[in-house]
Amino acid sequence: MFAAVNSPKYLQMLIVFTGGGLSSAFLVPILYGLFWPRFNGTAAISSMLAGFTSYLSLYVTGVFMYDTARPYHLLSQDPFIWGLAVSAIVGAVVCKSTKPVSMEIQQRFFGRN
Numbered sequence: 001m002f003a004a005v006n007s008p009k010y011l012q013m014l015i016v017f018t019g020g021g022l023s024s025a026f027l028v029p030i031l032y033g034l035f036w037p038r039f040n041g042t043a044a045i046s047s048m049l050a051g052f053t054s055y056l057s058l059y060v061t062g063v064f065m066y067d068t069a070r071p072y073h074l075l076s077q078d079p080f081i082w083g084l085a086v087s088a089i090v091g092a093v094v095c096k097s098t099k100p101v102s103m104e105i106q107q108r109f110f111g112r113n
Contacts, residue, residue: 024083025052043095051087
């Protein structure tokens with residue numbers, strides 16, 4: 001909403017920002033939820049928040065460094081890559097450090113004993 005009020009020069013910048021932010025927040029938790037039976041809700045929410053926060057922080061850093069709506073490329077990598085990496089690491093660590101999903105739920109969704 002704030003970006004729409006003070007819109008960037010090109011609409012493409014806004015589309016890239018929103019697409020990367022949504023992917024950083026939701027891609028890893030969806031993949032973990034589909035393929036990892038132990039993945040739980042706490043890990044999913046932590047993964048979403050961490051991925052989007054890291055993505056957003058690189059954009060905010062870029063705005064302060066360059067005085068324009070341009071992201072900061074840490075180690076020459078796009079903020080999207082950092083968002084995915086942070087999301088994957090936080091999701092795995094939180095999942096391993098919390099209580100696993102019950103066997104009943106695992107069996108319902110994954111068909112395992």
